Amino acid sequence: MTRSTWLLGRAVWVWFLIVLLVFFGLELVFRILDEAKSPHANYTTLEIGLVSISGMPRRLYLDLPLIVLISVAAGLGGLAQSSELTILRA
Numbered sequence: 001m002t003r004s005t006w007l008l009g010r011a012v013w014v015w016f017l018i019v020l021l022v023f024f025g026l027e028l029v030f031r032i033l034d035e036a037k038s039p040h041a042n043y044t045t046l047e048i049g050l051v052s053i054s055g056m057p058r059r060l061y062l063d064l065p066l067i068v069l070i071s072v073a074a075g076l077g078g079l080a081q082s083s084e085l086t087i088l089r090a
Contacts, residue, residue, distance in 0.1 A: 004088045011075035019071045020060070027059045028052055 031052040035043065043051070060067075079085040 007088065008018060008075075008079070011079050012072055013075075014072040015075040015078070016067065019067050019074070023063055023067055024056065024070065025055060027063070031055060031059070 032048055035048045035051055076085065079088075
């Protein structure tokens with residue numbers, strides 16, 4: 001593995017984790033709010049949380065292409081902004 005591959009991979013993976021956590025948080029909040037306002041809401045708070053968390057893998061799987069797109073754009077954009085991408089091309 002060359003230094004440039006490691007630098008590009010690290011930048012993209014770091015941004016992937018950041019974007020994944022942001023999407024996870026937003027999806028969880030929206031899903032909890034959606035479950036809480038449903039008309040058959042005989043749930044306790046714990047049950048709402050469990051139902052919301054159990055659906056998260058599917059939602060994140062569906063959002064994965066967008067997460068990857070944002071991660072790559074942010075990772076490469078950060079490298080380009082600090083001129084590291086230009087240095088790698090040389």
